[in-house]
Amino acid sequence: MGALLALGALPAHAAGLDGSALGLAWAVPFAGILLSIALMPLFLAHFWHENFGKVALFWALCCAVPLCVVIDFQTGIDAIIHVLLADYVPFIIFVGTLFIVAGGIHVKGSFVGRPIVNTCFLALGAVLANFMGTTGAAMLLVRPLISANAGRKRTIQTFVFFIFLVANVGGALTPLGDPPLFLGFLKGVSFFWTSIHVFVPWLFCCAILLVIHHLIDCAMYKKDLADGFKPADATSKFALEGLVNVPLLACVIGAVLLSGFWKSGVEVSILGVHFSLESLCRDALFIVIAVLSLKLTAKATREANHFSWDPILEVGKLFFGIFCCIVPVLEMLRAGHEGAFAPLVALVTNADGTFNNTVFFWLTGTLSAFLDNAPTYLAFFNLAGGDPQVLMTTDAHTLMAISMGSVFMGAVTYIGNAPNFMTVSICQERGIKMPSFFGYMAWSVCILFPIFWIMDMIFLA
Numbered sequence: 001m002g003a004l005l006a007l008g009a010l011p012a013h014a015a016g017l018d019g020s021a022l023g024l025a026w027a028v029p030f031a032g033i034l035l036s037i038a039l040m041p042l043f044l045a046h047f048w049h050e051n052f053g054k055v056a057l058f059w060a061l062c063c064a065v066p067l068c069v070v071i072d073f074q075t076g077i078d079a080i081i082h083v084l085l086a087d088y089v090p091f092i093i094f095v096g097t098l099f100i101v102a103g104g105i106h107v108k109g110s111f112v113g114r115p116i117v118n119t120c121f122l123a124l125g126a127v128l129a130n131f132m133g134t135t136g137a138a139m140l141l142v143r144p145l146i147s148a149n150a151g152r153k154r155t156i157q158t159f160v161f162f163i164f165l166v167a168n169v170g171g172a173l174t175p176l177g178d179p180p181l182f183l184g185f186l187k188g189v190s191f192f193w194t195s196i197h198v199f200v201p202w203l204f205c206c207a208i209l210l211v212i213h214h215l216i217d218c219a220m221y222k223k224d225l226a227d228g229f230k231p232a233d234a235t236s237k238f239a240l241e242g243l244v245n246v247p248l249l250a251c252v253i254g255a256v257l258l259s260g261f262w263k264s265g266v267e268v269s270i271l272g273v274h275f276s277l278e279s280l281c282r283d284a285l286f287i288v289i290a291v292l293s294l295k296l297t298a299k300a301t302r303e304a305n306h307f308s309w310d311p312i313l314e315v316g317k318l319f320f321g322i323f324c325c326i327v328p329v330l331e332m333l334r335a336g337h338e339g340a341f342a343p344l345v346a347l348v349t350n351a352d353g354t355f356n357n358t359v360f361f362w363l364t365g366t367l368s369a370f371l372d373n374a375p376t377y378l379a380f381f382n383l384a385g386g387d388p389q390v391l392m393t394t395d396a397h398t399l400m401a402i403s404m405g406s407v408f409m410g411a412v413t414y415i416g417n418a419p420n421f422m423t424v425s426i427c428q429e430r431g432i433k434m435p436s437f438f439g440y441m442a443w444s445v446c447i448l449f450p451i452f453w454i455m456d457m458i459f460l461a
Contacts, residue, residue, distance in 0.1 A: 016075040017067075019331030020338035026328035027340075029063035033321050034370065037415065038437035052314070056321030063325045078272060079327050085273045088323045090283055095135055095418050096312055097252060097286040102139035103307045104245040104297035109238035112231045113149030115217040118158045119210055121145050125166030126206050132249060133256075134171040134178055138419035141166060143305050146430050152229055154220035156435065159427050160443045161213040165206060167419035168411035172202045172404065175260065176253060178417070180368070180377035180406040185260055187381065188388030189399070197400055201459045205408065208451050242301040248289050255285040311425035315418060322415065326371060333367070333379050348383055355384060357460040361401035365409030365452070369416045377406040401460050408452065412444045413437070 036055050040048040048055070067076030111117055121141055129137040145162065149155045171177025173195045175185035181194055240246075259282040266277035332339040337346065347359045360380060367376045380402045384391060391399040410416035414424055414437055424434050435443060 017071070017079045017327070017331050019328070019333070019335035022328050022332050022335075022340060024332075024340050026063075026066075026332070029059045030322075030325040030329050032062065033059040033318075033325050034415070037318065042436050042438075053317035056318050058321075060321045060324035063327065067328070080324060081271050082273050083323050083327050084320075085270060086275070088320060090279070091319065091323070091418070092316055093283050093286050095315065095422070097290045098133065098135045099139050099312045099422065100290045101245045101248050101252060101293045102136050103143075103305055104242040104293050104302060105140055105249075106241040106301045106304045107141070107144035107238075108241055108304075109144075111144060111148035113145075113152050113155065113158070113221075114231065115214055115221050117148060118145070118217055119214045121148070122158075122161055122165045122213060123206070123210055125162065126170030129166055129170035130173040130177040132253060133176055134167050134417060135419045135422070136249060136252070137170065138162070138167045138423050142423050142426055146427065146432065151232070152221075152224050153227060154224055155432060157213065157216045157220060159423065159432060159434065160440065161209060163420050163423055163440075164411045164444070164448065165209055165213075167423055168417055169202070169205055169209065169408050172198050172407040176256060178407045178410070179374040181403060182256070182260065183374050183377055184381065184388075184399075184403065187378075187386075189392060193392055193399075194403055197396060198403060201400070201404060201455050204458075205451055205455060209447075212447060241304065242297050244296045245293055248293050251289050252286065255282045255289070258282060258285075306430060308429065310429055311422050314425045315421050318415075318421065319418070329371060330375050330379075333371070333376070336379075336383060345383065348380070355395060355398045357397050357401040358456055360384070360398055361405040361452075361456055361460055363405070364402050365405030365412070368406045369409045369412035373406045373410050373417065377402060380406075397460055404455070404460075409448075411448060412441065414440055 033056060036048075036059065040052075040055065064076065064080045067079055069076070121144075125137045125141045128140070132140070142159075142162065145158065149158060168178075172181070175182040175189075175191060175194070181189075184194075185191060259276075259278045262278045264277040267274050268277065268280060269275075332341055336342070339345075344363060348356055348363065350356050364376060364380045381391070381399075384395060384398050384402065410420070414420050427434050434440070
């Protein structure tokens with residue numbers, strides 16, 4: 001989540017909405033949509049499959065209507081318009097462009113889902129995520145990984161770890177990797193700061209996850225072989241089809257960098273929402289790139305990828321509801337010590353006035369797992385003083401804690417990061433039974449939390 005905030009030059013804020021005046025009851029719609037995503041596929045699967053868009057709209061209205069009626073009509077409508085124009089629309093444009101471009105690149109070859117092959121896919125994705133973003137890397141590799149494991153009965157572990165590594169943890173080294181880091185870049189954090197300071201924790205976490213996956217997949221592979229699975233013989237060599245999308249993908253990266261380095265000083269107001277010229281140019285470039293990809297990619301290439309619009313439509317509908325419902329929650333969080341979340345905010349400072357890096361890490365991470373990780377990063381960045389020069393030097397461990405928490409813990413839930421949901425949707429579309437919302441959290445909590453605890457003790461103490 002949060003791709004647009006990280007990509008925009010102006011951080012979104014619901015103008016006129018005072019977070020310090022909002023009580024916890026305003027978080028009910030957000031809790032409602034989370035529980036709907038978690039429970040309805042379990043207990044009302046058919047209803048959810050047919051009506052998840054309507055459910056998302058229902059919770060969005062449960063938030064928007066009270067904002068307009070109870071607070072003030074103009075304030076409420078401005079807050080919703082602001083989140084839709086400044087946040088949701090750029091988010092969909094960015095994620096949709098990566099979905100289209102990556103979906104036009106077909107990785108061809110007779111890959112067989114042996115444990116070593118699957119582990120290599122995950123390792124490659126973790127590296128690529130830093131150059132093409134977690135969404136781009138996930139959309140590029142998930143389809144060939146699915147094809148490689150066709151015929152195997154036990155594959156859930158590979159795609160769960162794919163979400164862990166490729167869709168989240170992998171993108172922790174550069175501002176291109178994950179939205180919160182790009183937001184830090186826009187705030188003055190050096191481009192290579194995270195590469196230098198987070199590299200060892202990143203390598204540590206990735207290595208442990210790859211080893212655990214390999215051991216689990218080896219055990220599952222032996223069971224598949226015992227059940228009669230026969231690996232196919234190699235019939236074709238590795239090749240890439242749809243190569244026209246490779247330079248288009250480079251253009252997406254260039255457009256992201258352009259919006260970060262170019263400071264035009266020009267703003268455009270649309271329905272009261274202020275946009276920088278560079279952010280508008282970036283989004284326009286995304287649209288052009290997406291159209292070119294659709295026009296220039298051969299139909300046979302997308303068919304070979306089993307490309308369909310269902311995953312991005314599901315993301316679009318669900319995240320519409322999430323973005324609307326998150327408005328009052330983020331405002332309460334931005335209110336800091338004056339808001340309803342003041343008891344949580346107070347935990348980040350020790351009695352002697354120093355920062356508690358452990359709490360920064362776990363609180364930033366936990367909120368990023370359920371909220372938008374980009375504004376969560378920004379909120380705690382500001383709570384830590386907001387001075388990038390101080391945070392990159394004197395308080396480097398605090399900035400590490402905020403960066404690692406916001407990126408790594410996006411893997412804790414399906415809604416922690418946009419490519420999580422897209423990966424799940426593509427897997428399910430291809431007939432892979434993925435864990436439920438809570439089933440996935442059982443995996444993430446049991447596997448990730450012990451690793452994060454060790455990382456906290458080693459790198460943030």
